[in-house]
Amino acid sequence: MRIERVILDYGHGGMIDGDYQTAGKQYHFTSPEEFSFYEGVFNRGVASKLATLLLNAGIEVYDAVEGAFMTEHLPANALEQTDVPLSTRVRNANRANKAGKTLYLSIHSNALGTSSTGPSMNVRGASVFVYRNYGVTGELAATMLSEYTNNTQLRARKIVENKRFYVLRKTSMPAVLTENGFFVNIDDAKYLSSECGQWDIARAHMNMISRFTSS
Secondary structure: OOOOEEEEEOOOOOEEOOEEOOOOOEEEEEEOOOEEEEHHHHHHHHHHHHHHHHHHOOOEEEEOOOOEEEOOOOOHHHOOOOOOOHHHHHHHHHHOOOOOOEEEEEEEEEOOOOOOEEEOOOOOOEEEEEOOOOHHHHHHHHHHHHHHHHHOOOOEEEEEEOOOOHHHHOOOOOEEEEEEEEOOOHHHHHHHHOHHHHHHHHHHHHHHHHOOOOO
């Protein structure tokens, strides 16, 4: 497979007039200090930076949330902020599939439990989810784990085969979903919220993709 087009899915909602658009997918730390994290904001931060890297490398970028190709750099707050349904994002992606040359990439951060408020938890690290852990997706996942170790401050956890995730079983092209750290851990959350952390993670994804841009 030679990747010529990347479909970016930065799921969950972002911020509109200061209001977060997803009921969950957030955490407000009560200790060791007060700090708030919104997953959809992080997803857009990494997607915006990764899109810039991809476009600079001459790789086509399709925005599954907006349902349109990206032709220029857009800051995170200029990306679609509404919480677009999974079915719409996948339908958009499948319409933009360039057979044999497209990767679907869904960017997330992980959590533990359902509480949105509480102390920092001990769990940390990043995992990669795929429908099947072999072939192209297996190679991409293994590369991404190495990138976490070598080029980010996130702990590499594991590759997970998951046949329940809608975006992995309903997309018509190779698909990878990354869970970048645990936003219920304050050290991970602060790193994910930082410009430095988001650029590290964007570059790690770019390095994973680059493995398949010239083969």
